[in-house]
Amino acid sequence: MDALEKTWFLELYERHVDTVFRVCRTYLHNTADVEDATQNVFLKLLDKPRDFESSEHEKAWLIRVAINHCKDVLKSSWNKRSDMEGIAEPQAPRSDPAETYDETLAVVFELPENQRSCVYLYYYEGYSAAEIAAIVDKPHSTIRNYLSDARKELRKRLGGGFDE
Amino acid sequence: MSKPTNEHQNETKLKAAFEQMGPSTEARERMLAHILTAHEEGAQKATEQVSVATSTETPTKGEETAEAKATQETAPSETSTEEYTDIDPPENIWEVPNLPRYQKPNPILHFAKRYVVPLAACLLLAAIVPIVYLQFNAASMDFNAAAPMSAPNEKDLSAASPADQDSAEGIVGREPQDAQPQDGQPNEYLPAPPAQSENEPQAEEGRGATQADEGSAAPKADEGQAESSASPLNPLEVASATVAAGAALGVVLGTITLG
Numbered sequence: 001m002d003a004l005e006k007t008w009f010l011e012l013y014e015r016h017v018d019t020v021f022r023v024c025r026t027y028l029h030n031t032a033d034v035e036d037a038t039q040n041v042f043l044k045l046l047d048k049p050r051d052f053e054s055s056e057h058e059k060a061w062l063i064r065v066a067i068n069h070c071k072d073v074l075k076s077s078w079n080k081r082s083d084m085e086g087i088a089e090p091q092a093p094r095s096d097p098a099e100t101y102d103e104t105l106a107v108v109f110e111l112p113e114n115q116r117s118c119v120y121l122y123y124y125e126g127y128s129a130a131e132i133a134a135i136v137d138k139p140h141s142t143i144r145n146y147l148s149d150a151r152k153e154l155r156k157r158l159g160g161g162f163d164e
Numbered sequence: 165m166s167k168p169t170n171e172h173q174n175e176t177k178l179k180a181a182f183e184q185m186g187p188s189t190e191a192r193e194r195m196l197a198h199i200l201t202a203h204e205e206g207a208q209k210a211t212e213q214v215s216v217a218t219s220t221e222t223p224t225k226g227e228e229t230a231e232a233k234a235t236q237e238t239a240p241s242e243t244s245t246e247e248y249t250d251i252d253p254p255e256n257i258w259e260v261p262n263l264p265r266y267q268k269p270n271p272i273l274h275f276a277k278r279y280v281v282p283l284a285a286c287l288l289l290a291a292i293v294p295i296v297y298l299q300f301n302a303a304s305m306d307f308n309a310a311a312p313m314s315a316p317n318e319k320d321l322s323a324a325s326p327a328d329q330d331s332a333e334g335i336v337g338r339e340p341q342d343a344q345p346q347d348g349q350p351n352e353y354l355p356a357p358p359a360q361s362e363n364e365p366q367a368e369e370g371r372g373a374t375q376a377d378e379g380s381a382a383p384k385a386d387e388g389q390a391e392s393s394a395s396p397l398n399p400l401e402v403a404s405a406t407v408a409a410g411a412a413l414g415v416v417l418g419t420i421t422l423g
Contacts, residue, residue: 013196018186025185035191039199051201105181123175124182158174 009046016059017042019125020066026116027070029109037073041066060135063125067117067136074113107157115150120145286418293410298403 017038024037044065050060108116114136121127121135129147133140187195 010196013199017192017195021187021191022182022185031191035187035195038187039195039202042195042199043206045201046199047206077333102181102184104177108178108181115421123178154174154178154228158177 005049009042012045012058013042015055016062017067019059020062022120022124023066023117024070027067027113028073028119033073037066037069039070041110044069060131064119064135064137104158107154111150111153112156115146115153118146119150119154122147282418286414289417290407290414293413294403294406297406297410301402403418 006086020041021034021038024034024041028037029032041062045062050061052061108119111119117136118132121132122129127135129143133143136143
């Protein structure tokens with residue numbers, strides 16, 4: 001890796017590592033898994049560099065790759081769990097016991113995966129429903145339904161309301 | 165006004181919660197270090213694979229790489245025996261012995277050798293054994309029929325126990341003195357009168373009445389007994405038994421042959 005490439009990558013990493021890490025966290029609950037997933041996402045970009053149109057394009061690509069990678073990890077871990085079902089020990093709690101989240105985050109983590117990532121992208125990253133639909137490659141109506149269901153659940157659990 | 169504030173509070177709560185999810189500074193550095201290391205390792209492996217691929221390719225004329233030259237320089241020459249002077253190398257180690265080339269067997273011949281010949285042998289055995297046995301049985305029956313019956317039967321009777329003698333006498337007839345009618349009374353052990361009436365003229369011509377009884381009445385009864393002893397079983401049963409025995413023998417021999 002030459003100096004120019006390294007500089008480019010370091011800047012990109014600093015810009016998007018938080019986003020990628022958080023997206024991975026919405027899917028995976030183990031900190032080590034989240035770190036592994038984040039590293040893999042950036043490695044994919046580093047192994048096959050791309051020309052992005054803008055920083056937003058870059059970010060959207062990384063989010064998309066992160067979501068797909070996390071889904072793959074969940075699929076494979078589910079397969080491992082089902083294969084080892086006969087001899088497996090009682091399952092460990094899903095969230096990392098060392099980490100304590102506040103009540104809001106605990107409620108968010110109880111949402112289904114798809115709703116969780118949509119809530120994150122909508123309320124934290126500031127994407128619109130249409131943009132989220134483009135990123136996760138799902139219909140706009142589906143994203144709106146996800147957000148609506150998530151709001152209902154959060155209202156029920158946290159009280160108050162949300163901006164529609 | 166309370167509702168928008170409440171909504172804003174919830175959004176703030178969510179943002180704060182998601183903010184917590186971010187990586188720590190240590191985690192960022194650790195991940196970055198891992199990413200760079202993994203990328204360098206991957207690049208190194210890729211270059212190694214490329215070099216291996218290029219080295220395995222046949223070099224064109226006058227296109228010998230520096231690596232090939234280096235390997236030629238470092239590799240020991242075939243004629244140098246500095247390190248292995250105490251070992252006598254065999255003469256002409258590269259000479260390949262003139263071995264016959266392997267020829268793929270003909271599948272039909274292989275099948276015939278493997279299956280058809282043993283099966284034919286088994287069937288032949290299964291057919292021959294009962295035939296031979298039946299021939300031998302028929303020959304023994306002929307021999308029994310041709311042999312004189314009186315002498316062996318007498319011997320058998322004399323060798324038998326008294327009880328057996330009595331029983332045999334009851335069937336065949338008693339000794340002449342017992343069979344001899346005394347005081348004109350008929351003997352209770354004698355056979356039926358019609359047999360006696362048939363034998364009487366011949367007996368009177370030759371020897372005496374007692375001898376006629378001895379020679380004619382007893383052998384006739386013995387003949388019947390000899391026939392029954394020569395063919396104790398039904399011929400059909402004998403044939404089936406021999407066929408079965410032959411088949412079993414054939415199967416055993418076939419199994420041994422195939423095995």
